[in-house]
Amino acid sequence: xxxxxxxxxxxxxxxxxxxxxxxxxxxxxxxxxxxxxxxxxxxxxxxxxxxxxxxxxxxxxxxxxxxxxxxxxxxxxxxxxxxxxxxxxxxxxxxxxxxxxxxxxxxxxxxxxxxxxxxxxxxxxxxxxxxxxxxxxxxxxxxxxxxxxxxxxxxxxxxxxxxxxxxxxxxxxxxxxxxxxxxxxxxxxxxxxxxxxxxxxxxxxxxxxxxxxxxxxxxxxxxxxxxxxxxxxxxxxxxxxxxxxxxxxxxxxxxxxxxxxxxxxx
Amino acid sequence: xxxxxxxxxxxxxxxxxxxxxxxxxxxxxxxxxxxxxxxxxxxxxxxxxxxxxxxxxxxxxxxxxxxxxxxxxxxxxxxxxxxxxxxxxxxxxxxxxxxxxxxxxxxxxxxxxxxxxxxxxxxxxxxxxxxxxxxxxxxxxxxxxxxxxxxxxxxxxxxxxxxxxxxxxxxxxxxxxxxxxxxxxxxxxxxxxxxxxxxxxxxxxxxxxx
Numbered sequence: 328x329x330x331x332x333x334x335x336x337x338x339x340x341x342x343x344x345x346x347x348x349x350x351x352x353x354x355x356x357x358x359x360x361x362x363x364x365x366x367x368x369x370x371x372x373x374x375x376x377x378x379x380x381x382x383x384x385x386x387x388x389x390x391x392x393x394x395x396x397x398x399x400x401x402x403x404x405x406x407x408x409x410x411x412x413x414x415x416x417x418x419x420x421x422x423x424x425x426x427x428x429x430x431x432x433x434x435x436x437x438x439x440x441x442x443x444x445x446x447x448x449x450x451x452x453x454x455x456x457x458x459x460x461x462x463x464x465x466x467x468x469x470x471x472x473x474x475x476x477x478x479x480x481x482x483x484x485x486x487x488x489x490x491x492x493x494x495x496x497x498x499x500x501x502x503x504x505x506x507x508x509x510x511x512x513x514x515x516x517x518x519x520x521x522x523x524x525x526x527x528x529x530x531x532x533x534x535x536x537x538x539x540x541x542x543x544x545x546x547x548x549x550x551x552x553x554x555x556x557x558x559x560x561x562x563x564x565x566x567x568x569x570x571x572x573x574x575x576x577x578x579x580x581x582x583x584x585x586x587x588x589x590x591x592x593x
Numbered sequence: 594x595x596x597x598x599x600x601x602x603x604x605x606x607x608x609x610x611x612x613x614x615x616x617x618x619x620x621x622x623x624x625x626x627x628x629x630x631x632x633x634x635x636x637x638x639x640x641x642x643x644x645x646x647x648x649x650x651x652x653x654x655x656x657x658x659x660x661x662x663x664x665x666x667x668x669x670x671x672x673x674x675x676x677x678x679x680x681x682x683x684x685x686x687x688x689x690x691x692x693x694x695x696x697x698x699x700x701x702x703x704x705x706x707x708x709x710x711x712x713x714x715x716x717x718x719x720x721x722x723x724x725x726x727x728x729x730x731x732x733x734x735x736x737x738x739x740x741x742x743x744x745x746x747x748x749x750x751x752x753x754x755x756x757x758x759x760x761x762x763x764x765x766x767x768x769x770x771x772x773x774x775x776x777x778x779x780x781x782x783x784x785x786x787x788x789x790x791x792x793x794x795x796x797x798x799x800x801x802x803x
Contacts, residue, residue: 339743339773375743375744376743376773378743378746378747405742405744406744429693431691452693454693454718456693456695456717457693457694457695457696492696493652493696495651495652495653496652496653496656496696496700498653529652530651530652530653531651531652531653532648532651
């Protein structure tokens, strides 16, 4: 079944940053509750936008969210020290967002992940720059899975992010990532594929229809999770419908539930 | 009378073939290559940049227009005088150390070039000392710093500081940009300007040196 990683608690979002700066617990609690009600599987927490305040902001967010969270958290930071602190605070085993093959990040994250029983998002980025072909993405994904396996993280705990780039800059950017996802799922049937969707539509108008059409195509290629806004009814409806069409919804039960509850509309 | 307006219109409608035809016609009629460049092509891309800023034109269209202009610049180049191919403004643009993002930077470079500036796109992951070396070597008036990660924004400050320490600060105008960058941040690190998109970046650069 498709897993939704709710992206809203991110200090790069204007209102969230304001709430964090003011220590407005009501705002954060309300937002998290709404995401959970909308069937998110994880709550992503990112406190990185207020430069110099990440540690205290992350701590405050976890203190605020944990008492009411009924799903695991996705701890989102490039700083392993922040992740270590957050990991210790997490009540349920969290997902870690993320590791990549960029030397500095890789070297810092591998010791952190060593021996930990947790899910991890693995970004197909290395020091040579943005991928320019499917094979770049596949090679990087392979290396990440192998390296993580070597420190005891099983493939089923790995969520590869194939690095979606904007179609507005190059019309091959869509198929580039779709083909890479297909290849990675063929090589590693147990691996999960995730990522943010909004990159694909950057620079174009009417972004929502681009994002939700893309998620359908990606799901057919093998993407089984995404970092999205669970309160976006249209994209959630697209995902649940596509999940059904791909054979993941026995007797179309979830789809019908969604229609009856009014969350799935044509 | 050369129909510069039709050239501008062809750029805005991204009609490469029509534009090439108009440029060749103008040359055949005896119009100076420098005039075609300035009044037809640069003027047209100025309009394109403005429309990008206002949200009336989008990245793929800007790319098409820039390509159309590039084709015509190749036709004009051998006919242009030594001082005519650029407006005399030279720019360095790069993504700061630790950051590998380049899409926005490349768009800015393209629009600045289309505005007639001489652009040195030095790439990504550029250390402060390398920016300083490039400034010395290429003797530029404008330095553009790009960053897409909040974690690499502090590197912009380090780069500005390095330029100050090298004694070159007064020689250049420093512009910063990238999704997480703001005017407030730009002011805080001592940059001369901030632009939120490629269109306004090119316009801002021109205004800072005039």
